[in-house]
Amino acid sequence: MLVQQAAQLRRVLPLVLGGLCLWLLWQKGGTLDWHAVRRAFADIPAPRWIAAALLTGGSFWALAQYDLIAHRHFGTGTRDHVARRSGASAIALGQVIGMGPAVGASVRWRLMPGLGHGRILQLTAFVTLTFLAAWAVLALVFALPVLSGHPLLVLLSLPLALLAGGAALLRFPRLRLLGRSLTLPSLPAAAQLLALSFCDMGFAALALYVLLPPDLGLSFLPVLAVYMLALGAGLVAGTPGGIGPFELAMTGLIPHVDIELLAASLLAYRASYYALPCLVGAAYAMVAQPDRSAPDPALPAPLSGRRAEHAIAAQADALGLRTDTGAACLLRSPQTLTLFLGPTHGDLAPLLPDLRAMARAQNRLACLYKVEARDAAALRRAGWHVAPVAQEAVLNPQGFSLDGACHRQLRRSIRKAEKSGVEIRRLTRPDWAEMARINALWAAAHGGERGLTMGRFCPEFLADKPIFAAFAEGRMLAFATAVQTPGALSLDLMRHVPGAPSGTMHAVVAAMIEHARLTGRTELSLAALPNPRLARFASGAEGLARFKNSFGPDWRPLYIAAPNRVALLLAGLDLWLAIRFPAPLAPLPAAVRADPWQADREATAPSRAPLRETG
Known part of the structure; x- marks a missing residue:
């Protein structure tokens, strides 16, 4: 009843106010010399x-x-x-x-x-x-x-x-x-x-x-x-x-x-x-003739390309950009339309005009994020403003070995995990409920999951991805997932319960590297860290840097770019906010949606050899 009365009041009040103003104007108009008004009106020159x-x-x-x-x-x-x-x-x-x-x-x-x-x-x-x-x-x-x-x-x-x-x-x-x-x-x-x-x-x-x-x-x-x-x-x-x-x-x-x-x-x-x-x-x-034209459908985002990390775009608001000579994956955030990771194929320069036009048509800023040095050079030649934003840890699994002084800390961490009874398994029939519990505990301890360019826990997305988990006394303590291309693997999620034994995640990632070696992959990415200039704005960056450095990786610089300095600053802030406070996870594209509950694969038996792929 009160809602109806409020709605009626909103409709009636403007009419009352308007009527009152018109009455006042009429009263005021009665004092005007209308002959003088007509003369003044007629005297306005052409x-x-x-x-x-x-x-x-x-x-x-x-x-x-x-x-x-x-x-x-x-x-x-x-x-x-x-x-x-x-x-x-x-x-x-x-x-x-x-x-x-x-x-x-x-x-x-x-x-x-x-x-x-x-x-x-x-x-x-x-x-x-x-x-x-x-x-x-x-x-x-x-x-x-x-x-x-x-x-x-x-x-x-x-x-x-x-x-x-x-x-x-x-x-x-x-x-x-x-x-x-x-x-x-x-x-x-x-x-x-x-x-x-x-x-x-x-x-x-x-x-x-x-x-x-x-x-x-x-x-x-x-x-x-x-x-x-x-x-x-x-x-x-x-x-x-x-x-x-x-x-x-x-x-x-x-x-x-x-x-x-x-x-x-x-x-x-x-x-x-x-x-x-x-x-x-x-x-x-x-x-005028009514316009009945239908908009051109948005191109689906290419979720595979030169870099395994392209697959993460399936969890974001993504679309595709395609020209006669190349293609790219674009991510939409509140302020930016971002070309993610560089072209999926072809050269970058021919894609830039279309990227700017698409961004303008969506009231967004054009941006490129996590592009490599070669693409950064092409952007500078095209007049874009470029800045280092991250550094990616990469290694070659075929040449990886625990031997040598550079891996002394890694060996020590893995031995600590073994002494605590930690066993590593590659999961072929994941316990999604237990993984969801661990993910929730990790998110609560770390201020929530990140998003946009960082993966989030989603069984439909992870069902066909490599998953490695750590167990102790039959209970799952941690897990890590990866996205993949035929020649490369990229670390995606790392989740663990609070108080997991020291070295647990080192052992899990070491098992993933061994899996990449056995499957013939020549590159494994341990994912990126913020550029050292920006690391102070990212909580936990120092600990992650020590963790990744224990594997002795090479560090590859990654860049962000925008048409001008103001756009570069705004795009960087927008991407940081979109990663830190992501929008709700949207339904996955049908092409990448897998059945997380299929039970036609055998579970892998536990092994005390953290670096040995079993099953």
Whole structure:
């Protein structure tokens, strides 16, 4: 009952406020000398009308980009010119007829029926809410300081607002509302929306300004600030075109002016900014052919390539990039579209233009992550900004031996595990429930699982992967998994219970190296560590470095790249957050989904020889 009453109040209150404002405006209009208003209206010269029309066109150009950004946000695949024209028509009609969101949704549905009702409502809500948010920011950091007589405060308030908003979007790219997850605009989209809002209101205010008589002696900056607040009053009241509240705010916030001259200018502004676009928008909505084109389907991500780690992309939001000469796996995170690990085949340079175009079409930053030195050199030649981000530990299983001084610590660790009764098995019939328990204990002790470019525990993904586990007295203590290509193996998950005997994980990984040797693989990756400059920001990096170094690997530098330095910084922050706070694990692609519960394979008997593959 209370919910229904609140909903009715939300519908009735704007009408009451609008009606009250219209009544006040009517009372105020009764004191006007309408003959003077008509003379002032007729005295507006033609060049000012033309200038106002052109500025109106500039304002609607900015508004049309809102729909383009919305379509890119939701990935509708709608052609850019269709998105812009339908958006401009929807706004032009909605602001005159009133009930802007409902009218706008109807116009968009007329022009783009192939998107469906649900998507049309999402687009309309996105445009409405992001405009209101941008208006609120600009009113707070620009209009209020200017009207309070402290315009220089804008130089402080605007950067602070941008930093605070950017940090919030980076850290919280998604919101939970009424049990549903809402993806907020990316940083590139938010920056464009804010800039477009300022352009829209700037052009609109300038269209009003050129219609004001010069002898009023008003400067543009205060008029722009007043216009922003008056526009907000009209939006809150909900009357068609904000009529009533807008005029009251304008006349109240611009004191000491000839009221008849101001009224004539406001009427002229209504004609040029509301009536004319409404006629054009209605004509376009009636004669334009509905767009029924379907978007091109996204290419599936290639999950195998030169590096075994490509398989991890199956657990992330991934898609493919393909040209005539090459292909790559792309990962989507809130702010970036990332080419992961370099090309799966072919050369990198021909992929870069398409990568940038795809990122722009998704309101994301183009980025490359964990590329090798050869690709980093190609990126520098192409003008991209490149920075070392990680170093990967790799070794050749065919030449690996526990002998030698370099492996003294490793031998000591393995002997400690053996003395504690640790046995290593390669699992062919995993106990998924026990592994899930160990994974949960490990995650609780380490602040949760990482994601995006790091694997997560998922039986469907792991069922066909090599898995090695440590047991003591018949109880599983730890396990490690790997992803693989015909010639290489890459360490994926390492999970252990708290208090596992010293050397347990050394013995597990040593068994994995022996398995790689027996299967003829010439490379095993112990995975990557942060670049030493970044290691202080990664908890546990020092311990992992000692663990990996005990195997005597070679260290291969890996790089991150973006088109410019600002994009490089934002992409690095976004990837770190997406790895540290990953989105929920999505269903796996059918091509890589395995049955984790099949029982037609024999379990491997335990062995006290940690480096011997059994079964």
